[in-house]
Structure formats: C-alpha cells, structure tokens
Amino acid sequence: FSFRAVVDGQPVANAVADAGPANTVYVSFILNVHDWVFPEDSVATLSKIIDLHEQYRQPVDIYLTDAVVQIYVAQAPALINRLKTSPYVSISLHVRPPVPYYSGFDWAGLSTLSGDALGAKLLAYEEHKVDLATGETTADEGGYEYMKKLFGYPPYVVGLSAGATPVERALAAVYRAKGAKFTLVHNDVGTAWGVVRNGLFMRPETVEVKVYERKTEVDFATEI
Numbered sequence: 001f002s003f004r005a006v007v008d009g010q011p012v013a014n015a016v017a018d019a020g021p022a023n024t025v026y027v028s029f030i031l032n033v034h035d036w037v038f039p040e041d042s043v044a045t046l047s048k049i050i051d052l053h054e055q056y057r058q059p060v061d062i063y064l065t066d067a068v069v070q071i072y073v074a075q076a077p078a079l080i081n082r083l084k085t086s087p088y089v090s091i092s093l094h095v096r097p098p099v100p101y102y103s104g105f106d107w108a109g110l111s112t113l114s115g116d117a118l119g120a121k122l123l124a125y126e127e128h129k130v131d132l133a134t135g136e137t138t139a140d141e142g143g144y145e146y147m148k149k150l151f152g153y154p155p156y157v158v159g160l161s162a163g164a165t166p167v168e169r170a171l172a173a174v175y176r177a178k179g180a181k182f183t184l185v186h187n188d189v190g191t192a193w194g195v196v197r198n199g200l201f202m203r204p205e206t207v208e209v210k211v212y213e214r215k216t217e218v219d220f221a222t223e224i
Contacts, residue, residue: 028205029053029060034096036067036132043076053088063094063159066142067132069150084151091151093144093180094159098135099125101171103161107135110167118170126174144178154179157203172198 031049035042046062053060062083072080083089095101100108101122113121129142141149148154158175160168160183172183176199184203185191195202 028203029058030063031060032063032094033068034065034094036065036071039071039075042068043072043079047079047082050082050086050089054086057088059088059090061090061092061157063092063157064147064155065094065096066130066144066146067096069147070129070142073150080150091147091153091155092157092159092182093147093155095161098132099130100135101125101161101167106167111165114166118167119174122167122171122174126178144175144180148178154181156180157182157184158200159184160198169198172200176200 031046033042033046049060069080072083083091097105098107100106100110108121110118110121124137126143127141127145128137129140129146130136131138144155144158158172158180160171160175175183181201182203183197183200184205185197186205191202191205193204
C-alpha cells in the first residue's frame with residue numbers, strides 16, 4: 001500500500017527517474033473514518049472518495065473503527081460491498097473511545113490488570129460489539145474479529161493508540177494472533193521499512209502530510 005505519487009495523471013517518480021531510485025517519491029493515501037454521529041454524511045463522503053481512487057486507479061488504505069463498520073452494515077450495505085470488492089481499497093483498523101485502551105482513556109482500569117486477565121479483557125473487546133453509551137462489550141460480534149470475517153481478510157494495520165505500555169503489548173499480541181501485520185506510530189523522524197514494534201511491523205512513514213489539522217484555542221494562542 002505504498003506507491004508512486006501521481007499529479008495530473010503523471011507519476012511524480014518520472015520527474016526524478018534520471019537521478020536514481022533514492023530520489024523516487026512514494027506516497028500512501030490513508031483515510032481514517034470514525035464518524036458514527038452523522039452516518040449519512042459519512043457514507044456519502046466515503047463513497048465519493050472511493051469513486052476518486054477508482055477513477056485515478058490509486059490505492060487507498062481505509063482505517064475503520066468497529067462502531068462505524070457496524071453502522072455501515074446496518075445502513076449502507078452497498079458501501080460495505082464496495083469496501084470489500086474495490087481493487088483499490090484495503091481495510092485497516094483503528095480505535096477510538098469509548099474503548100478503554102484508547103490513549104488516556106483507561107476508564108476500565110486496564111492498567112491494573114496483567115497476564116491472562118488483561119489478555120482476556122482485550123480479547124473480549126476485539127471479538128464483541130461495544131455499547132457506545134457505556135463502553136462495555138455486548139453479546140454481539142464485533143471488534144477486529146468481526147471485521148476480519150466481514151471483509152474476508154485480517155485488517156492489515158492496527159492503530160494501537162495505547163502508548164508504550166503493558167496494555168499496548170498485550171493488545172498487539174491479540175492482533176497478531178488474529179492476523180494483523182502492521183502497526184504505526186507518528187513521530188518526527190519517520191519509520192523505515194523493517195522496523196518491528198511488539199511483534200508487528202511498523203507502517204513506513206517518512207513525512208505525515210494531513211489534508212486538514214484540527215486547531216484548538218491553545219494552538220492558535222501559540223501561533224499568535
């Protein structure tokens with residue numbers, strides 16, 4: 001899911017081909033989706049994005065949360081089919097509250113657990129649907145296992161978002177056992193091919209370029 005950037009229909013790599021492969025530009029298109037508040041808008045936006053990537057034949061790695069997938073299954077089966085069948089789409093997983101292993105959101109006291117107790121708790125979240133009001137697991141299927149069955153392959157990348165903690169290491173073990181291959185960490189120095197963290201390859205990333213960046217009052221005050 002890394003490939004040459006294309007501008008106006010021409011690969012950027014062509015402009016630097018004479019300079020050697022070290023100067024070749026590679027780009028990964030990554031889309032994070034976790035909008036379960038306005039599902040109709042989410043479905044419409046994601047459908048347009050898939051249209052664009054199919055039109056220009058450019059791969060896109062779409063990161064979905066379990067909560068969003070559950071809503072798409074119920075309300076937008078046609079979109080689910082496109083996510084499953086488009087040759088330019090691959091599915092990965094990331095997490096958001098109310099799951100307790102989101103960074104800084106350990107409302108369930110996961111940090112007080114260890115060993116089998118911690119592993120069992122995390123496994124339950126990755127095999128069951130989460131009640132978005134309480135954050136607790138339900139009896140319904142959900143999590144990574146649900147997405148794996150739905151899309152027909154293990155989501156390639158998992159965004160652990162738990163920090164360098166025992167929880168992250170235990171969660172990585174759950175994902176590895178289910179078939180995940182990569183994880184990721186954004187940093188200022190980038191990540192090269194072949195780097196491993198908690199038994200998972202790190203997604204290569206030299207420079208992260210975001211289409212938009214959320215601004216807060218603190219950010220604006222700092223800039224001013």
